[in-house]
Each structure stands twice: as C-alpha cells, then as structure tokens.
Amino acid sequence: MENCKTNLDAQFKGGQKAFEVVYLDDAKTLMSKDASGLEKAGTLIQIIPVFKAYKVVKKTDKAIDSGKEVIKYTKKAKKACNCFTSGTKVLTDEGEKPIEEIEVGDKVLAKDDETGEMAYKEVEWLFQRDVEETYNITVGGEVITTTDEHPFWIVGKGWVEAQHLAVGDVLTTSDGIKLAIEKIEVKQEHVTVYNFKVKDFHTYFVSNLGIWTHNACGPYQWGNKNTLQDHFDRHGSDFGAKNSTEYAQMANDFFKNRNKYEVKVDTDGTIRVYDPKTNTFGSYNADGTSKTFYKPTRGRAYWDDQPGK
Numbered sequence: 001m002e003n004c005k006t007n008l009d010a011q012f013k014g015g016q017k018a019f020e021v022v023y024l025d026d027a028k029t030l031m032s033k034d035a036s037g038l039e040k041a042g043t044l045i046q047i048i049p050v051f052k053a054y055k056v057v058k059k060t061d062k063a064i065d066s067g068k069e070v071i072k073y074t075k076k077a078k079k080a081c082n083c084f085t086s087g088t089k090v091l092t093d094e095g096e097k098p099i100e101e102i103e104v105g106d107k108v109l110a111k112d113d114e115t116g117e118m119a120y121k122e123v124e125w126l127f128q129r130d131v132e133e134t135y136n137i138t139v140g141g142e143v144i145t146t147t148d149e150h151p152f153w154i155v156g157k158g159w160v161e162a163q164h165l166a167v168g169d170v171l172t173t174s175d176g177i178k179l180a181i182e183k184i185e186v187k188q189e190h191v192t193v194y195n196f197k198v199k200d201f202h203t204y205f206v207s208n209l210g211i212w213t214h215n216a217c218g219p220y221q222w223g224n225k226n227t228l229q230d231h232f233d234r235h236g237s238d239f240g241a242k243n244s245t246e247y248a249q250m251a252n253d254f255f256k257n258r259n260k261y262e263v264k265v266d267t268d269g270t271i272r273v274y275d276p277k278t279n280t281f282g283s284y285n286a287d288g289t290s291k292t293f294y295k296p297t298r299g300r301a302y303w304d305d306q307p308g309k
Contacts, residue, residue: 082146082151082216083128083147083193084099084144085145085191086098088145088206090205090206091108091109092106102196104126105122107120108198108204109174110200113159113203123198124198126194126195127194127195127196128192129192129193130192131190132190134189134193135163136183136187137162137184139180139182139211146213147193149161149163150195150214151213151214152165152171152212154170154171158243160243165181167181167182171212174212179211195215216245222251223284223285223287223290231247231292235294238295239295248290255288258273261273261275264309266307266308267307269286270286270291271284271285279299280294280295281294
C-alpha cells in the first residue's frame with residue numbers, strides 16, 4: 001500500500017505525466033495523512049481494479065494552470081460517460097459556451113429534478129471520448145447531437161435516454177417552455193464527444209434553446225446493460241426510482257459511499273456493500289460497475305450469508 005501511495009504522490013507532484021486513475025478525489029484520499037485506514041482500504045478497492053480502464057489525458061501547461069482535468073475513457077469504459085459533440089452550447093453564468101471549452105470550476109445553469117430549484121453550479125470534472133454513432137435530435141428547429149444513453153427530461157416521463165426518445169416527446173427548456181421532438185436521426189460517424197459532472201444537481205442546459213439534460217456521467221455504470229431494465233422492474237420501487245437511469249445512478253451513488261457501510265470482497269473480485277440502517281444491498285464487479293441493487297427481505301441474515309471478507 002505504501003508503494004502505491006508513493007507512486008501516486010510522485011505522479012501528482014510531477015503534474016505533467018498522464019497517470020491512470022478512477023477518481024482524483026480517491027487518489028487524494030489515499031495520500032491523505034488524515035484519512036483513516038478504513039477509508040484508504042476502501043479507496044484501494046476502487047482504484048486498483050479500475051486502473052486499466054481509465055486514463056487522465058496528458059495535461060498541457062495551460063490545462064495545469066487552469067486546473068482542468070480531462071478524463072478520457074478507453075474502449076472498456078466507453079459507455080461510462082454520455083456526451084455531446086463539439087459546438088453544443090451550454091448555459092453558464094457568463095452566457096453560452098461550447099461544451100468543448102467548459103472547464104473545471106465553471107458555473108453552469110442547473111436544475112434540481114426533485115425540487116425544481118435552479119442555480120448556477122460548479123463543474124467538477126470533464127470527460128472526452130470518441131464514438132462511432134450519434135443521435136441527432138431535432139427540436140425547435142435546432143439539431144442536438146448526443147450519444148445513445150444521454151438522458152433528457154421528458155414531460156410526464158422523467159429522464160429518458162436518447163436511444164429511447166420518440167418523435168413527439170416533449171422536452172423542457174431553462175425558461176420553462178415545452179418543445180416537442182420533431183425528428184430523430186441516428187448517424188454512423190466517428191466523432192469526439194464531451195461531457196462533465198455538475199455539482200449537486202447533476203444537470204445542465206444545452207443548445208440555444210436551453211434544453212434540460214442530465215450529466216449522466218461517472219466512472220461507475222451498470223455492468224451488463226441487458227439486465228438493467230429487469231433489475232429496475234424488480235427493485236426500482238424499493239428506492240422510489242422513476243426509471244432505470246435513476247435506479248442505476250442510485251446504485252452508483254451507494255457504491256461511491258461504501259466506506260460508510262459494511263463491505264465484503266469475494267475471491268472473484270465481486271464487491272458487496274450493505275447498509276444495515278436502511279437494509280440496502282448492492283453487488284458490484286471489480287471495476288465498480290453495478291450488478292444488482294435492492295433491499296433484501298431477510299435483511300441482516302441475508303448479508304451474513306454473503307461470501308467475501
């Protein structure tokens with residue numbers, strides 16, 4: 001563990017060499033003198049298995065000066081962040097800004113999907129990757145180009161991924177105007193796409209129209225996309241999740257906070273997390289992607305029967 005800490009420390013101090021990392025905050029936790037042994041052990045569970053999946057792009061001097069951290073996903077993790085193409089306008093406290101020019105620390109207009117509160121919130125991380133397919137959504141005479149799993153707020157439905165949108169679905173703008181989708185076109189094209197994480201509300205507004213969208217961005221996603229809907233159908237009501245995207249996000253958030261709960265790691269790398277206070281259980285692959293998330297009927301007895309240490 002000390003060697004791991006030393007290597008990470010050196011890479012942070014160097015500042016100009018790319019290094020493989022899941023979460024910059026996790027690396028800092030590992031190096032912190034104030035972090036407890038439990039916190040560091042929990043962080044190692046996260047960092048070690050995923051080192052091979054994520055890379056921080058080499059920083060230019062300008063990027064270092066501005067504090068910009070761009071995380072580029074490898075093919076293994078290409079689904080981890082759902083994005084927009086360059087040129088997509090984002091509403092910030094300084095006006096519209098192309099998504100590729102957004103920097104960490106910028107404040108974008110965001111909205112809480114539970115309370116409806118709107119405020120300018122800080123950008124916490126940036127993401128960039130290449131894709132081979134895009135969804136081109138025409139609304140209000142404008143075309144918004146995004147990736148298949150990027151969620152948009154649909155009136156009467158909640159968050160819906162681009163691949164599940166339909167002509168006639170009604171989008172919402174920053175000023176409350178409702179606009180129906182006019183056309184959806186799927187294109188096979190190689191293009192670079194961008195996204196970022198928004199503090200607190202995890203949403204922002206895009207295009208000249210200010211269409212409300214989720215940042216849907218994070219290092220952890222559902223391991224097997226083919227099983228997500230089934231797990232949501234069976235367990236989503238346990239948590240009040242309105243759709244599969246929200247359910248998956250809840251599972252991700254639970255894993256991120258695992259140091260607060262009981263954790264078991266199996267010999268095959270499976271990570272199991274349990275919160276006895278809320279009787280919440282989650283099972284995750286070694287790379288942090290979710291396998292299942294629910295409230296077991298047998299509670300503590302179920303957890304005690306789970307393998308791992």
